[in-house]
């Protein structure tokens with residue numbers, strides 16, 4: 178496993194880390210046993226950074242992480258998120274009282290005295306124009322409740338605005354073969370400001386593993402069933418917002434440039450890691466096997482110039498018009 182500096186935190190994080198949404202909910206059934214094994218396998222594989230949120234399974238994900246970490250001596254940096262418990266989810270809700278209550282709840286779930294990193298959880302765009310919200314985060318830092326804060330964004334413009342706040346340590350954003358826009362303007366600016374970049378949906382909700390077909394059945398409580406058109410939350414969070422049929426055709430094109438002996442999931446993760454501004458990828462996993470396989474991407478050589486060019490062409494011809502100006 179290779180490690181990279183996480184922006185202003187100075188923490189060295191595993192470049193392949195873990196997304197823990199799956200062990201909370203919204204991905205069909207993931208048993209308690211599998212959820213625990215996912216976290217244990219991650220730690221055993223050298224992963225030292227886990228991304229979760231207070232709303233994943235209404236705290237189930239945070240509580241599993243706390244339980245497993247209580248059984249190991251390894252130092253693991255846990256990033257959680259706050260904001261999505263708000264109903265309605267409005268700019269006004271991001272105030273001192275609510276943010277403090279969310280942080281206190283996560284401290285309890287995670288069994289910590291201080292949270293390593295709290296990310297605003299894809300807040301409405303208006304939040305980025307309210308310096309008071311970021312002042313509250315500074316206060317929580319000064320009060321010793323959180324070590325660092327960051328944001329998880331839907332849009333590149335939100336990321337560009339967020340990095341204007343000097344206290345911001347990290348930005349979490351969707352970046353994968355189907356969502357290439359962040360690298361153009363945002364990555365160099367984030368690097369200049371020493372802001373860490375956490376890459377979510379690295380496998381485009383599993384599409385970029387190459388295993389999903391038109392016949393794949395998703396459970397009723399899997400968002401790939403109920404949020405394909407943004408019915409419950411931002412459409413971009415499911416399959417990166419790319420039309421399912423178009424994406425499946427694009428996956429077949431990727432298969433044509435895939436080198437022998439490398440899984441498509443590893444190839445897709447390696448493509449992201451070849452961008453040096455990225456601090457780590459946080460692929461979600463529903464079982465131990467996926468964790469172990471994803472970690473292998475760290476040991477692969479970089480993609481060749483020809484492979485990079487083929488993936489750039491695929492994006493430009495098949496995907497760009499569907500996503501580039503939307504997020």
Ligand SMILES: NC(=O)c1ccc[n+]([C@@H]2O[C@H](COP(=O)([O-])OP(=O)(O)OC[C@H]3O[C@@H](n4cnc5c(N)ncnc54)[C@H](OP(=O)(O)O)[C@@H]3O)[C@@H](O)[C@H]2O)c1
Pocket residue numbers: 195196197198199204228229258298299329330349376377378379380381382383384386388414442459460461462463466467468470471
């Ligand atoms: N708003 C936010 O802040 C936000 C939103 C979304 C995600 N996130 C974070 O980002 C993390 C990653 O995003 P994501 O989980 O949505 O998408 P993702 O990592 O692109 O996709 C995860 C899915 O890919 C499949 N997969 C993973 N490893 C595999 C492997 N080696 N081989 C085959 N299939 C594999 C699994 O699908 P199956 O379930 O079909 O096996 C898994 O559920 C989340 O866990 C969460 O921590 C944050």
